[in-house]
């Protein structure tokens with residue numbers, strides 16, 4: 008099935024109870040039992056399951072070519088549920104440029120429960136195995152990563168994980184299931200901050216997990232119900248609604264992004280551009296092989312922090328804000344915003360220059376975005 012068709016017809020589309028074309032918002036916490044333990048459709052209590060959430064969970068399972076989906080109250084709640092698969096004393100390997108919130112949860116929360124993480128460079132796939140210890144139980148990657156869009160080989164990561172009996176996890180937030188499906192490449196669990204492209208309208212905070220492994224599905228479902236970080240019916244409805252246009256939005260995002268990169272590469276004030284679509288990008292071929300398109304997150308470097316500030320002050324259509332993946336274009340300066348808590352020397356070692364600007368390209372008209380950025384950069388000459 009074409010992915011655009013799947014976005015409309017995947018999961019539970021028609022309401023089985025009324026025939027409503029959309030799954031209604033089942034705003035209920037509990038359900039009638041005709042006799043003790045005799046539930047009409049299996050629904051008992053909305054932490055365990057809710058029909059609106061079930062519609063969303065079925066949809067993400069289908070989109071990721073999995074069998075089971077799980078919806079959480081945020082991307083971090085989804086990531087935390089995945090980390091709860093680990094036991095005290097377990098160790099995991101994770102890319103060093105992982106999302107800041109994931110880093111924080113691992114180093115300030117899960118460490119207190121005896122779960123240890125090593126943050127490593129996963130872009131050089133051949134070096135991963137040297138970090139595996141007897142206690143290592145999970146390999147977790149984000150590809151492409153933030154803000155320099157570094158690419159890790161998904162299939163090889165899955166192979167390494169299989170050989171060493173590790174649970175393999177991909178945070179697929181930047182790519183969406185429309186452009187990248189880690190499960191068919193052998194990955195055990197794929198997760199999303201659905202706050203970003205899946206919701207797509209800057210109006211929902213949510214997280215999703217999908218798998219095709221029945222055992223892992225049972226364990227994640229148990230953790231979801233036991234620890235309770237579930238997504239409510241209103242937000243589940245909004246996400247399903249947003250996801251119907253994911254394909255249309257990503258097509259336009261990609262079109263805009265490639266046009267912007269074309270301009271940036273030619274502009275005198277731009278020192279370097281970071282995006283996996285570029286032939287000179289590290290692991291470009293791997294990205295081309297494992298993905299069907301391109302994220303709208305792109306980073307580029309200007310001379311220094313003052314230049315970055317000036318460009319941002321001149322932009323009309325790029326809103327200065329954190330987050331990414333919505334219909335409106337956003338701009339940020341990682342060194343002053345998302346990555347400000349990282350010490351400057353470590354930041355620079357990681358390649359995050361002070362003059363680095365990160366865009367999240369939206370779905371506005373291509374010419375408007377290109378000319379807006381051009382005029383802002385022109386003021387630097």
Ligand SMILES: *Cc1c(COP(=O)(O)O)cnc(C)c1O
Pocket residue numbers: 081082083084106108109149178180181199200201202203212213214
């Ligand atoms: C935003 C984000 C998260 C966290 O998701 P929330 O919905 O904000 O909790 C995790 N991973 C990536 C790649 C993100 O961009």
